[in-house]
Amino acid sequence: MDKPLRIAIAGLGTVGTGVIRLLETNRDLLTARAGREIEVTAVSARDRNRNRGVDLSRYAWEDDMTALAAREDVDLVVELVGGSDGPALALARASLGAGKHFVTANKAMIAHHGIALAKTAEAHEAALKFEAAVAGGIPVVKGLREGTSANALERIYGILNGTCNYILSKMEDTGADFGEILAEAQAKGFAEADPTFDIQGIDAAHKLAILAAIGFGARIDFDAVRTTGITQVKAADIAQADALGFVIRLIAMADTETGEDGRTRLLQRVRPCLVPKDHPLASVDGPTNAVVAEGNFSGRLLFQGAGAGDGPTASAVVADIIDIAREEIGAPFSIPVAGLEPMPPVEPGHRMERTYLRFTVTDRPGVLAEITAAMRDAGVSIESLIQKGRADDGGEVLVAMVTHEGPERCIKEALDLLDGSESLTDAPLVLPILRD
Ligand SMILES: NC(=O)c1ccc[n+]([C@@H]2O[C@H](COP(=O)([O-])OP(=O)(O)OC[C@H]3O[C@@H](n4cnc5c(N)ncnc54)[C@H](O)[C@@H]3O)[C@@H](O)[C@H]2O)c1
Ligand SMILES: N[C@@H](CCO)C(=O)O
Ligand code: NA
Known part of the structure; x- marks a missing residue:
């Protein structure tokens, strides 16, 4: 068997703790699937002494997470801290710059800096993987990079934010008010550290920008996502939509068209929509996410599952680690960065x-x-x-x-x-x- 793959984990909150638990629980199965052992050598988080319900005593501790990137006993750094800039970005740059593989669940960072990081990864022949960043446990990044790779995609759309979906479907079921349901979503660990990212549609926009890049071969353009959140939706709208035969869901959607100048243009938007009750997305409830990809040969594909939470998100993180252990590196956005096309936005x-x-x-x-x-x-x-x-x-x-x-x-x-x-x-x- 090959040498163990030695990993370091930065961030030991909901997802980081979930990853440690998964690595321990499924150890033998992971070794068999990866073809070698996956060994955690070092970890870093803000508070060393917090009780997380997992044993950290076997791992080296770094107070400064960037130090993980410089450790000789680390082949791969896993970032589960969050934030588009700050320490997460510093860690990504340092890790990839040192030729270490890098796995993250951080959609904000990938939406803002994914292209620059992918370039650094390419230059150092390191992997950059972020399956957990989009739709948590659903293998949609892999699904688009590999499963639909033979198709020209017509549309990608879906429900990409578990917190909003939880709020909207709970409002539907109980008639309760927005604020109290948001507090529940926060308590369950779905919401972002700053939940305005969820309810204003920004988190879904981060994820959509990533999917659009992979699905359409576009350079990520997060600023071009036209974003409206769910804060204006009232219980009365949900009742009205119901009477008309619809549910309300926050839908992220991307498609392309050819402009008069012959260039491909990209339309990316996140907005609450009325979804006909017989549409597959209408029955997506709670923190569940779903993504529809329409390929010109595959037809409509539906990816559905848990979009947030410790277990499902850890599942996606560890799947990326296994790929790297198997030396399946691949281009982060499916094709090399130089091939990604800058696509101007559509005026809709x-x-x-x-x-x-x-x-x-x-x-x-x-x-x-x-x-x-x-x-x-x-x-x-x-x-x-x-x-x-x-x-x-x-x-x-x-x-x-x-x-x-x-x-x-x-x-x-x-x-x-x-x-x-x-x-x-x-x-x-x-x-x-x-x-x-
Ligand atoms: N929670 C989910 O369901 C979910 C799903 C998909 C993706 N994500 C993403 O995963 C990442 C982590 O999310 P989470 O829910 O586990 O967050 P969390 O707040 O539960 O955990 C964050 C961890 O990072 C540490 N941390 C934060 N700032 C730090 C700093 N400046 N220096 C050192 N350590 C620091 C904290 O101590 C904590 O251990 C985020 O990028 C989030 O968007 C979360
Ligand atoms: N806050 C995010 C977490 C998963 O990315 C959500 O609610 O979907
Ligand atoms: Na995913």
Whole structure:
């Protein structure tokens, strides 16, 4: 048998502790699959004395995690700290620069610095792997790098944030308020250290940018992801969507089109959408994630499973370690960095969509006429419209509508016409309807 693969782990929180537990529990099976032993030699985290329920006494401890990269007894560094910059990035640069393989669950860092890190990895013939960074335990990075590699992909889309999905599906089941469910998701260990990354859609945007790069051969462009989170979604919208035959999910989607200049353009967006109840993504509940990839020969593929949590995320981290033990290095984004194409973003105004719109308005005569006139003037055709009762106190009521399919820019024009209207008491909510 080959020499053991010697690894160091930085970060011993939810995921780091899960990795240690998995390496211990499945030791024999991992040795057989990897073809050699996987041996932890050193670890680093903020607090040496915290009780994590795992025995760390056999491993060397480094207070400064960057020191792991310089250790002679380390072949591979695993980063489970988080943060796009700071110590995680310093560790990635130092490790790859020293020719050590590098495995991470850090989507923020890969979304911002993945290309530069992949270049360093290539230059030093080291592996850079991040299966756990996207959709936790689901092997979707591998699925796109290997499973769909024979296809031109038409679309990649799915549910990439477990916290938002947990909140939305819990709101659906219980009618409970947003805030208290977010606290539950935090307690269960799904949420990011700063949960605004989850609820504002930023975490899903990090993951989408990574998948788009792999799936479309694009240079990662995180700044081009058009991102809307779930904070504006009310329990009333969920009930309304239900009555219309939909659920609400935070959907991340990327596709491409050819611009007038002949260049391939990339559209990446994260937004809450109405999902028809018979769509496979509608039954994805709780912290589960799901990714759909549509290949020109494979047809629609659905990857589904746990997108967060210690066990599933550890499973993805250790799968990457096994690949490296087997010397399956590969290009981090499927093709060498020089081959990744810079793809300018699509301006999506011409895209055709059906849309759900919700207005919170003052309950007085003429309000509905004002809204429908704006729709008419902007060329938006209304498929159905619901006004929720009368407010007893003459206060606010909710007006919801679903439009026929039309160019996205018309919706924007209608909202611009209503901008500043004294009838609207809250910003309107616009939710596209996911098409099959
Ligand atoms: N929790 C999940 O379900 C999940 C799923 C997929 C990916 N991730 C990613 O995995 C990474 C780790 O997430 P987590 O949930 O385990 O986080 P966590 O907060 O539970 O653990 C982070 C660990 O890093 C250490 N750490 C943080 N800052 C440090 C610093 N400046 N110096 C030294 N040590 C430091 C902490 O002490 C802790 O041990 C993040 O990049 C996260 O986005 C998490
Ligand atoms: N905060 C992330 C963790 C998994 O990446 C989520 O909720 O999906
Ligand atoms: Na994954």
